[in-house]
Amino acid sequence: MEYNNSVTLKDGRACTLRNGTASDGQALLDVFNLTHEQTDFLLTYPGEHSYTAEQEAAFLQEKTDSADEIELLAELDGNLVGSAGIGCVGRKEKIRHRAEFGISVDKAYWGLGIGRALTEACIECAGAAGYVQLELEAVAENKNALALYRSVGFQEYGRNPKGFRSRLTGWQEVVLMRLELGGPSAV
Numbered sequence: 001m002e003y004n005n006s007v008t009l010k011d012g013r014a015c016t017l018r019n020g021t022a023s024d025g026q027a028l029l030d031v032f033n034l035t036h037e038q039t040d041f042l043l044t045y046p047g048e049h050s051y052t053a054e055q056e057a058a059f060l061q062e063k064t065d066s067a068d069e070i071e072l073l074a075e076l077d078g079n080l081v082g083s084a085g086i087g088c089v090g091r092k093e094k095i096r097h098r099a100e101f102g103i104s105v106d107k108a109y110w111g112l113g114i115g116r117a118l119t120e121a122c123i124e125c126a127g128a129a130g131y132v133q134l135e136l137e138a139v140a141e142n143k144n145a146l147a148l149y150r151s152v153g154f155q156e157y158g159r160n161p162k163g164f165r166s167r168l169t170g171w172q173e174v175v176l177m178r179l180e181l182g183g184p185s186a187v
Contacts, residue, residue, distance in 0.1 A: 025057025068129035
């Protein structure tokens with residue numbers, strides 16, 4: 001799936017949102033490791049990610065070649081500052097209408113609107129791919145993320161009080177959220 005758009009950030013700079021390609025493998029790996037060091041709200045720790053730059057490149061190419069999955073990159077002033085993506089929950093008939101959403105943005109760029117722009121772009125891509133429902137999980141203490149997700153229409157449908165076990169804080173409650181897209185199989 002391909003995507004390319006430019007958005008104006010809160011500080012007036014233009015940020016490019018585009019699908020990642022094989023040539024972005026090392027840059028994505030670098031920003032992944034950086035963002036996962038900066039916050040305890042993401043699924044993994046940097047050392048748990050076992051992809052090489054070549055594997056990241058193959059992952060990005062696979063998403064670009066996909067008709068219903070994508071990995072978007074946020075580029076600002078020539079630097080990769082975040083990524084977000086959608087992936088099919090599963091290919092079985094009963095669940096293929098559902099997509100998962102994930103996002104991370106370099107902490108140095110929080111508050112500029114990059115997270116919102118990536119989220120809205122992923123919602124657009126999920127709708128274009130024909131999904132009926134977009135899903136995510138977020139740590140309950142991540143108030144800014146939850147406010148963003150609610151503001152674009154995600155609704156909470158459950159909580160897991162022991163969803164994550166943080167090295168720093170112990171148990172983290174995880175909020176389960178979903179957004180109805182009204183795709184072609186919504187009938």
